[in-house]
Amino acid sequence: MPLPSTAGQEQRKDFNPSKPLLIVDDIHLRFGGLNALSGVSFQVQPGHIQAIIGPNGAGKTCILNCICRFYHPHKGRIIFEDQDISKVPTHRVAELGIARSFQNIELFRGMTVLDNIKLGHHVHMHSGFLSGGVYLGKARKEEMRVRAEIEERIIDLLEIEAIRKQVVGTLPYGLQKRVELARALAMRPKILLLDEPMAGMNLEETEDMARFILDVNEEWGVTVVLIEHDMGVVMDISNSVVVLDFGTKIAQGSPEEVSKNPHVIEAYLGAEDAAYSKLGL
Structure with a gap:
């Protein structure tokens, strides 16, 4: 190619x-x-x-x-x-x-691809401590909206649907770099x-x-x-x-x-x- x-x-x-x-x-x-x-x-x-x-x-x-x-x-x-x-x-x-990726991969290797990407959206989350702790109401709705946005836009764009539930540490180096880009994009x-x-x-x-x-x-x-x-x-x-x-x-x-x-x-x-x-x- x-x-x-x-x-x-x-x-x-x-x-x-x-x-x-x-x-x-x-x-x-x-x-x-x-x-x-x-x-x-x-x-x-x-x-x-x-x-x-x-x-x-x-x-x-x-x-x-x-x-x-x-x-x-x-x-x-x-x-x-x-x-x-x-x-x-x-x-x-x-x-x-302002979002960035790093020369050396800076991902949470024990977490899944999807969870790593969702962390990038954290700066835009607005639910409070209590609703987030019990994962009800506003927190749950916001989490589902973020997940839909990530899966429909970022995961689709970077062609990583097949690995979204895999643990990052088990992935080849090239795919880990792609996940790091995805996390940066989740920051909008x-x-x-x-x-x-x-x-x-x-x-x-x-x-x-x-x-x-x-x-x-x-x-x-x-x-x-x-x-x-x-x-x-x-x-x-x-x-x-x-x-x-x-x-x-x-x-x-x-x-x-x-x-x-x-x-x-x-x-x-x-x-x-x-x-x-x-x-x-």
Whole structure:
């Protein structure tokens, strides 16, 4: 199965909204004497797939952690929907419409697929402590509504109906990554942060995940920020690419522009190999 066509990508590039959904503004982050991020800035347009790439240790995951408030930048701002969320408590970020997956799978391995996914919807539950404890009235109705929504939309979209009652820890790695995406979608995100969603997958699993991400973006209108090392996927599904190296932004532009940028080539290949690459050797 080939990767999804770029025809949809060209159509999305023509989308020119009046203002960005997310602004990362002059972010600085350090751990002791190590500067993890140094003045990183970029904007994410609503409805786009924004890729962040760079060599290992470039600071890509640090950016997502700053957006989610897991890390607190020493300088700079994160602006989401015109609101500066730099001081927002970590536990409130999901309520704003920001969801993410992790580089290493963070699921409850002893719970079923369905129960893991339902946990993602927890931020939108409104039943009280007592009704939830006895599982009657409002709590029961809300639980049934959430389950129907998950089964009819998310499980169907990600093609995991056959495993919804299975314990997560018994599933192959590729399916666990799909369940983690499902849990993030259950949060009803406006923007979805994906940290290497294709890592460790075989070719077929990678193609499926790329298709699911495109479906979420195009059919549901969810904006995506994607960290990924598979340059084939990045080139095929992204609208824009930001390149980090040693905690600084060295390039930004369309996938085609970034792939030809000499600073990007050098960052990935090293100066000597980059010189040979330019010569076509």
